[in-house]
Amino acid sequence: MTQPGDAVTFRLGYVPGATPGKWARIWAERRPDVPLELVGASTDEVVDRIRAGTVDAGVVRLPIDRTGLHAIPLYTETTVVVAPKEHVLTAVDEAGLDDLADDVVLRPQDDTLPWPGDRPGRAAVYDPPTTAEAVELVAAGVGLLVLPQSLARLHHRRDLTHRPVADAPQSSVVLTWPDAENTELMEEFIGVVRGRTANSSRTPRREGPSPSAAATKRPSRRRTARRR
Template sequence: MTEPGGTASFRLGYVPGVTPGKWARIWAERRPDVPLELLGATTDEVVRRIRDGAVDAGLVRLPIDRAGLHAIPLYTETTVAVVPKEHVLTAVDEAGLDDLADEIVLRPRDDTLPWPGDLPGRAAASEVTTTAGAIELVAAGVGLLVLPQSLARLHHRRDLAHRPVSDAPQSSVVLTWPDAENTELMEEFIGIVRGRTAHSSRTPRRRDDPPSGAPTPATRGRTRRRASRRR
């Protein structure tokens, strides 16, 4: 994407809990000439911005509407239950859905877990809008919350704890971008998230990079020194 004034940039949307910092650092090392702009939003907002051309790609949680989009899986998140620190679940290392049967389980509107049917446990008396609001209710003793571990860490509080729920649905994080011919910058970012090295054959080489195997000034100097010693 080119900003007003002609400066190229790459704009990446990402959802709460996803941490693109590692990939951003690698991008800065490989493409210091192209700013990487990070824009946080919900999954629906990131997908809409991709379709509108406001961002080049996004790190989002499934499910999404895949029409007109590429998507490659990156990782699957552990699902945890967030409870008050004095809750009985803190006595175990791992819980199951059966352990939640008698609990009030909150489900905020922005919940992204792919539940196949009804939530475990009992429903809350009123609807909760956001995950942040649900965390406040858990701290108040109103119920517990089941969500991806990255979101539990994002909303960490000293008076709360979380435990893995072994048989709960899990959230998958993907990289998504428009289903069209990839730009050089898009290929570069795909290579970064897939762990390709800077000189991978599938990573576009910048014009000022020497071709793979070509002598650099340092290697040419070592070659001349070895040749001199052999005379």
């Protein structure tokens, strides 16, 4: 939590696979006076930090406990299956859950997909604690892995590939922050995320006088006729 006298910083938590770099660049252009600090963590950790006041907002995957929080949707991720490059699935452009029925499908404990019921494929004898470890097991030939495409790209390996899974559940990503009156900085960041231009931002600007105002202060340059 920022204390009186501390330098002002806007802190944004984000989950693995999220890419807030574009927003950070726009923020730096618009608010060079306020550093944007990026804090990587899991969804649960980001939500806990928002409630504790150690980050101002977070980019997280649903579901979350939205008690006391605002949340606006950002995008829905494509779901893919990660497999070794020699796997039969590499022969298709898009897979279905039925195509995974005979394979072992790993179930990492940090899985983010909202499965409505039974998961596809056969369960492994071991549920890895993290997605990163599950990817290593796929590379070792233990099984396949179904996950959001952003995580597949994050854990990319040259010996693995991925294909979209048409009928798999998808992960929704939201921006969340405390359910209270928005601060000026929060309004500014919402504007960045929603693609508002600097001129259309709801927050007051800090530049100098507007061109129209400056024009009223300039002396008139009309030429007067010289008397001969």
